[in-house]
Amino acid sequence: MTIIARSGAGVAVLALAVAAMSAPPGGGGGGGDGGGNGNGGGNAQAPRFFVATPGFANPRDAVHADVLIDRVVYPDGTTIETDRFIFPADVVDMSYAGPIRAFRTMNGPDATVGIPGVAYIEAQDGVPGNISLQDRLLFCDRVEATLGNVNLNDRVHLAAQTSYGFVVSLGTRVWDNSFSLDERPELFIFEEQGNSVLTVQALGDQLQPVGTPVEIRAVDIRSIQPTKVWVGRFGNNGLPQSGTYELKVASIDLNSLGVTSVKYLRITNAVTGGGEMSTDFKLLAIDTSPAEAAQTMAFD
């Protein structure tokens, strides 16, 4: 099975290892059917995500509060609980040159996991008119806090068609369970509506590029199984926008990144072929290796 197609620029376009095996085309498209994921019975090989919405019997009522990843279940039934979730533990090298009032973290005003509300890069230093070095440094901390928890309402959002980039250091090194493409992806990129672009590049210990950058595109980002997940969006004043919005996921086996393990990743919304750049995302990693503890000791 051909999973990765290399473009002339040497960039791998993620043809999605696991979900592509199973999800039919057209599973997204923004048609909220509310009646399951519309994927019929063909998705047995995609990881499943189970989400908790404490205090809300209807998950759609939690979109201004907590929408929490509870566990991930791989196709073979292996269940990964939150104690094995690996999040970005440090964020550095923040770049952004777009307009103010556009690049932000956001979370539900009623959230109890993560910092509630909206935070803009330019406002971090107390002077909201421009983006200073201090703004970028402090926004690294804010992004780290946003990406460092299980609340899917707590995301990094760009409300503009321009570029940003930063480097995340995962809490621990993540290893691939198999040196071929397999059904236990290690990286999960959640994207609101699944319509935006992102590039993920593995980095070595000196933060040098290694492996192959992967462009994640709308086609790679699929409805979450076994049931769709709904999140909120928040205006520039931090108040919730009306409605609920589907959060989708791209599941990435480390083979797609051309590495067998990774601790550092560059995330940018720049891609070679263009696309919808107002990316709104969250990142989760799982070490799928059977002997991760020994490997971590050997290599850290």
Ligand SMILES: [Ca+2]
């Ligand atoms: Ca500022």
Ligand SMILES: [Ca+2]
């Ligand atoms: Ca693999």
Ligand SMILES: [Ca+2]
């Ligand atoms: Ca794997």
Ligand SMILES: [Ca+2]
């Ligand atoms: Ca989006």
